[in-house]
Amino acid sequence: MLLALGLTLSLTLSFTLGLAPSVAHAHGGGSNDVPSASELPPGPIKKDLLGIRRRLQTEKLDEELLERPLAQVLRSVERTRGAKAAGDARHGAQLEQLANRWLKAARAVLKAVLAERRASRAATQLRDREQALDRAAALLSEQQARLGRLQAQVAAAEAAAKKRGLPREEGPADGRERGR
Numbered sequence: 001m002l003l004a005l006g007l008t009l010s011l012t013l014s015f016t017l018g019l020a021p022s023v024a025h026a027h028g029g030g031s032n033d034v035p036s037a038s039e040l041p042p043g044p045i046k047k048d049l050l051g052i053r054r055r056l057q058t059e060k061l062d063e064e065l066l067e068r069p070l071a072q073v074l075r076s077v078e079r080t081r082g083a084k085a086a087g088d089a090r091h092g093a094q095l096e097q098l099a100n101r102w103l104k105a106a107r108a109v110l111k112a113v114l115a116e117r118r119a120s121r122a123a124t125q126l127r128d129r130e131q132a133l134d135r136a137a138a139l140l141s142e143q144q145a146r147l148g149r150l151q152a153q154v155a156a157a158e159a160a161a162k163k164r165g166l167p168r169e170e171g172p173a174d175g176r177e178r179g180r
Contacts, residue, residue: 037070040077045096048103049073052110065113069106073099 037053040046049070056063076099083092 037074040074041081045073045077045099045103048107052103052106055110059114059117061110061113066106066109069102069109072102073106076102 037046037049040049052066052070053063055061056066076095080092080095080099083089083095
């Protein structure tokens with residue numbers, strides 16, 4: 001009985017220490033080595049992943065915004081490769097679907113960030129235009145008030161001249177000077 005217990009313990013330990021890490025590694029569970037996007041095999045996932053990274057750079061966006069979904073894409077692709085290498089096509093296909101879902105999430109986050117940036121720029125433009133409109137309205141109001149004051153001064157001067165009996169200088173009917 002002691003021999004059977006020792007054999008069982010020995011088999012359990014060898015399985016735990018020997019096989020389990022390789023199985024976990026085959027599915028990416030025991031490995032922290034995640035490939036970079038450029039190390040991925042050619043295919044749509046690599047193309048999309050590199051496209052997202054390129055868009056981040058061209059738009060000058062902080063890569064931390066998409067750090068988690070992109071890392072999960074890479075991790076899922078590595079796990080897919082491990083599962084397929086271990087002969088587990090079913091889980092390999094599921095892990096590939098998971099990588100595609102993470103890519104979809106990364107694209108959605110990128111789209112949202114770009115939409116937020118456009119909205120922020122539009123709000124800034126709107127605020128600037130509102131301020132310019134307010135300044136123009138204030139300037140127009142000042143000019144109208146000035147015109148009113150000048151018209152009142154002209155009317156007062158004409159009234160004073162009439163009282164003194166000075167002849168009124170003839171000019172155009174609209175009150176503007178000739179030759180202008």
